[in-house]
Amino acid sequence: MQNINDGKEKEIPLSDEHQRLLAVFYQIDQPIYISDPETYDILFINPALQKKMGSVLGQKCFRVLHGFRSPCIFCTNQTIFHEKKGETLVWEFFNQNDKHWYRCIDKSIPWPDGHHVRYEMAIDITREKRTEIQFKQMLDNMQKTMEGTVQAISNMVEMRDPYIAGHQKQVSQLACAIAHEMGYPGERIQGIRLAGLLHDIGKIYLPREILMKPNPLTDIEFNMIKNHPEISYNILKNIEFSWPVVHIILQHHERIDGSGYPKGLKERDILPEAKILSVADVIEAMVSQRPHRTPFHLEEALDEINRHKAVLYDPDVVEACLSLFSKKVFQFESEM
Numbered sequence: 001m002q003n004i005n006d007g008k009e010k011e012i013p014l015s016d017e018h019q020r021l022l023a024v025f026y027q028i029d030q031p032i033y034i035s036d037p038e039t040y041d042i043l044f045i046n047p048a049l050q051k052k053m054g055s056v057l058g059q060k061c062f063r064v065l066h067g068f069r070s071p072c073i074f075c076t077n078q079t080i081f082h083e084k085k086g087e088t089l090v091w092e093f094f095n096q097n098d099k100h101w102y103r104c105i106d107k108s109i110p111w112p113d114g115h116h117v118r119y120e121m122a123i124d125i126t127r128e129k130r131t132e133i134q135f136k137q138m139l140d141n142m143q144k145t146m147e148g149t150v151q152a153i154s155n156m157v158e159m160r161d162p163y164i165a166g167h168q169k170q171v172s173q174l175a176c177a178i179a180h181e182m183g184y185p186g187e188r189i190q191g192i193r194l195a196g197l198l199h200d201i202g203k204i205y206l207p208r209e210i211l212m213k214p215n216p217l218t219d220i221e222f223n224m225i226k227n228h229p230e231i232s233y234n235i236l237k238n239i240e241f242s243w244p245v246v247h248i249i250l251q252h253h254e255r256i257d258g259s260g261y262p263k264g265l266k267e268r269d270i271l272p273e274a275k276i277l278s279v280a281d282v283i284e285a286m287v288s289q290r291p292h293r294t295p296f297h298l299e300e301a302l303d304e305i306n307r308h309k310a311v312l313y314d315p316d317v318v319e320a321c322l323s324l325f326s327k328k329v330f331q332f333e334s335e336m
Contacts, residue, residue: 003131003261005044005124005192005269010331011090012328017113017141020310021109023048025044025119026046026047027046028046028099028121029048029049029122030120030122030124031045031046031048031049031052031121032044032046032048032049032119032120032121033045033046033049033061033119034117034118035061035117035119035269036115036117037116037117037118038106038115038280039060040060040061041059041061042056042057042058042059042060042061043057044119044278044317045090045115046092048127049122051154052098059111064084081269088105088106088107088121088201089104089105089106089107090103090104090105090106091103091104091127092104097253100124100126100158100217101124101125101126101128101129102122102123102124102125103122103123103125104120104121104122104123105121105123106118106119106120106122106210107119110129110311113286117203119158122319124140127144136308146241150194150197150198151197152189153198153201154168154198154201157200157204158204160204160208160210161203161204161208161212166333167200167284167285167288168196168197168200169331170333171194171196171199171248171277171280171281171284171287172193172194172195172196172197172280173193173196173322173332173333174191174280174283174284174324174330175193175195175196175276175277175279175280176193177197177324177329177330178276178279178280178317178320178321178324179192179273179276179319181323181324182316182317182320188243188245188273190244191241191242191243191244191248191273191294192243192248192273192277194241194243194245195243195245195248195249195252195273195274196280198232198236198245198249199229199232199237199248199249199252199277199281200228200232200258201231201232201236201249202227202228202229202230202231202232202233202234202235203225203228203231203237205228205231206225207224208225208227208253211291212223212291214292216289216292217292217294222285226253226261226262227262229249229250229251229253229261229262230250230262232246232249232250233246233247233249233250236249244271244273247274248271248273248274248277249277250262250263250274250283251263251265251274252271252274252277252278253268253272253278253281254269254278255311255312255313256270256275256302256310256313256314257311259312260278260312265306267314271313275313275317276317277317277331279313279314279317279321280303280321282301282304282305282313283298283301283302283305283321284332286300286301286304287301287332298325301324302321302325304319305320305321305322306318
């Protein structure tokens with residue numbers, strides 16, 4: 001096969017198309033080489049790569065380019081390369097020598113002698129990578145700030161009502177476990193976690209006498225409590241969350257048969273995350289101490305959601321919740 005840069009080597013006539021392609025490669029200021037995938041011989045390098053590596057034509061690419069740290073992973077495995085023939089492969093690597101990031105583009109192309117050759121181009125993306133790292137650090141800092149704010153708000157609600165101290169945290173804990181059991185991705189579970197930590201914030205507007213009343217609530221008092229999802233929504237609606245946190249909170253007392261509040265939504269109109277939060281909320285509320293009653297046993301709480309499965313509560317959510325407790329893979333933190 002022809003050594004493209006050196007006319008003294010065995011010559012294979014190049015078509016105008018190939019000549020134009022090499023002319024383009026020669027002008028590009030990013031490192032480029034062409035190699036034979038069968039012999040691994042370097043057939044062509046452009047000035048940008050020659051400046052880094054010197055004259056390396058005819059040498060084996062997996063030996064020469066080790067110093068440049070080009071990820072020549074296909075050079076050492078001919079079978080893999082042929083399986084990928086015709087595809088464009090893209091990956092990134094960090095060059096320890098010059099401390100730069102590169103995006104490597106690898107493609108198989110036909111050559112006049114009937115062979116396929118491969119060309120690789122390494123594009124310097126160091127500035128892009130540094131910007132990406134800085135942006136990620138900024139997002140991490142924003143995430144930590146939001147987490148701190150959410151925790152402060154959650155603590156404020158719990159300090160006002162000693163009977164729900166830890167309620168939001170434990171609802172969030174159970175809701176996340178249910179979502180994980182159902183196969184939700186981590187990013188989506190994060191939104192459920194935040195909604196759980198904030199879902200009762202609207203109770204700060206309720207009279208303390210109602211929240212701590214040792215006797216059953218009157219209809220009027222219960223109607224006042226039923227306003228807390230909308231109050232929570234109005235408090236939080238101007239915060240820019242990355243997830244539908246405020247809508248999950250607004251809907252966490254909705255029931256799939258339309259008997260819930262505040263909007264009386266039915267199954268298809270309720271967010272899946274809100275369906276999860278509602279089951280977690282019921283379980284945690286039943287097994288916790290309240291001013292007007294003693295806690296229910298966990299078995300009673302699980303029986304409650306099971307009896308109303310597919311009526312009040314989403315059946316998939318109920319099954320996932322029951323599975324968690326039957327497999328004994330979940331405990332509230334207070335039980336640990």
